[in-house]
Amino acid sequence: MATEAKRAKVDDDAELSPLQNFLQWCDRVGLVLSKKVCVSKEGTVAEYGMLALDSIQEGEVLFTIPRSALLHHGTTKVSALLEKEQSSLDSSSGWVPLLLSLLYEYTSSQSHWKPYLTLWSDFKTLDHPMFWSKEERDGLLKGTGVPEAVDRDLVNIRREYTDVALPFMSRHPDLWSPDMHTLELYTQLVAFVMAYSFQEPQEEDDEDDADDCDDEEKTPNPPMMVPMADMLNHVSNHNANLEFTPDSLKMVCVRPIKKNEEVFNTYGQMANWQLLHMYGFTEPYRQNSNDTADVPFSSLRQAATRGVESDLERQLLGERWETVTQMLEEKSAFVFGKHGCLTDAELHTALKVLCMSKSEFSEFKDNEGWEEEDEDEDEETISRAFSNEGLPELTSSWRRLLHDAAGVTLKAYGDGEQEGEQVLAGDRALMEDEAAVARLGCRQKKALQVRYGQKTILHRLMDLTKS
CATH class of the missing domain: 3.90.1410.10 (set domain protein methyltransferase, domain 1)
Structure with missing residues (x-):
């Protein structure tokens, strides 16, 4: 166990395993590890991980890392x-x-x-x-x-x-x-x-300074390597969290952990495609409460062109689309989670502009995009409107456009001929066949989790917005 490894007395470091050698190094640099946890490759979901040797209560510190033990460009020999x-x-x-x-x-x-x-x-x-x-x-x-x-x-x-x-x-x-x-x-x-x-979280500005910096983008803190903290694996329903103080970093239990349970950190609210892209793993799609699927701007534009026949209609759509892209600059997709749209304000703006009548759009342009705020367009109302409960209640033109955009997006997963339910069916059958999943390679399994999670969200969106 980790506590035994830390007490080992061996003159030649080469006789120690890499993990034992690391734990002795932790002692030397002042990293304090609770006796209630150990680092192990056994009993963890992947590679190294941390296990509870005893029950741990919320608020207990699992380990403390002095800032001098962090590896970044300011602590290296060069x-x-x-x-x-x-x-x-x-x-x-x-x-x-x-x-x-x-x-x-x-x-x-x-x-x-x-x-x-x-x-x-x-x-x-x-x-x-x-x-x-x-x-x-x-x-x-x-x-x-x-x-x-x-x-x-x-x-x-x-x-x-x-x-x-x-x-x-x-x-x-x-x-x-x-x-x-x-x-x-x-x-x-x-x-x-x-x-x-x-990455260390950005410090919050004082209220007096905040107004002066509203339009300034903060430069994110550079990344750093944090020995021991990087041993913990991630799940969205985590039980520990890394806290930053001026002198040290501390991993703190955020909910009770039973003996022999794995200690999990969180890497943030990460969808499966982000976990695979950034970290090389995925969570089972049902367990990842933060899973998302994107509806690209291009899908919305393609959906908006359906039924457009005359040159005048195409010109008007082009003007509307240009207005949308100007208002939503630096955005490339609308993000949907398991409970609705996570970029609801942006989607509200896009659908509103694209579905305006000719006269409404003309007035909108005359006001340079500014309108008197309607009482029914506050943030809370918009958030509800684009939740799974609110989507079926959108106006028919908004629902139709969103439905078609989700369909265009879903089609991109298939062979170009399949649509809607057909795109989902193959992966659904595979997910329900445990023996077939067991025969898949590691990469195939991870890709399946990403694909199926996204397809499920998009298919649900189509169901919620169908006429």
């Missing part, structure tokens, strides 16, 4: 150099300083972080879709949005490595070598950061 040349490391991700730190520390035999980083002797356990073949991604995850997200990732990773990281490493050959610190290793470390890093 921190001074990274700070000095920070301006040359800017990138769209903001991850380059951490990735350069990891490249250095992961390949240094003298690294202070070696006992932590050798828990991952290689990155074969990371099964992000970026490591699948393109044929697997496009075939197993068609329609889910994951293949497109991965393609963007791979392009950005290559560009970031070639344009930012590689020139920096070439200027410091005593610390980095392109022959060792390759694009392949860089990509693996990107996946490592995606799967295991944490």
Whole structure:
């Protein structure tokens, strides 16, 4: 058990398992682990995990990590150099300083972080879709949005490595070598950061400052590696949560945990496609209360064109669509969860504009999109209108447009010929056949969870909005 490993007295670290070596390192750096928990590969849902050795009550601290034990560009041996040349490391991700730190520390035999980083002797356990073949991604995850997200990732990773990281490493050959610190290793470390890093929550502005910053986007805090915290697996119905204090980070029990139960953290409200994309795993779709499906803007526009015949109608639709995209800039999809639309305000705006009469739209344009707020259009009312209970009560034109958009989206999962129920039927039959599911490979199972969860949400949306 973990407590025994921590007490082991062995002169040669090589005689210890990677986990035992890591636990002794935790002792040395001042990481305090409760005697009520242990780290294990047995009895956990995946790889390493944390188990309760005794019953744990809400509010109990499971472990405390001093900030000096966190791994980021400010704590690594090359921190001074990274700070000095920070301006040359800017990138769209903001991850380059951490990735350069990891490249250095992961390949240094003298690294202070070696006992932590050798828990991952290689990155074969990371099964992000970026490591699948393109044929697997496009075939197993068609329609889910994951293949497109991965393609963007791979392009950005290559560009970031070639344009930012590689020139920096070439200027410091005593610390980095392109022959060792390759694009392949860089990509693996990107996946490592995606799967295991944490970001400290943004501090809330004072009320006096908030008004001055309403229109300013905050730069998110950079990611950092948090030893021990990254051992915990995720479920949406978690029982522990990481808390940040000025001196340390603490994993705190948020609901009672029974002896021998696994301790679960949360990575946030993550749909299955996000979990697979970012972390390489999924939850069973019924268990993931945060699962979602997107209805892309393109689906809504395609649905809106149905029945448009004259040039005048096409022109009017084009003007309406241009107005919608201007009002909802930087948005690309409407998000639906298990209980309704999660982007209800945006969907309300789109449907309202697209379904206006010619005279209503003309008046709307004359007012530059501003209207006197109707009493029945407050946030609470809009939220209810786009919940599963409210969707069947929408006006017929709104329902029809939303129904058709969901149908267009659902069709994208199939072979182009199937529609509606047909697209869902194959995966539904597979999900109900336990023997067939058991025969699937790991990637096939994860892809099925993503596909079927999304299809179910979209099919329900079609049912709720049918005429």
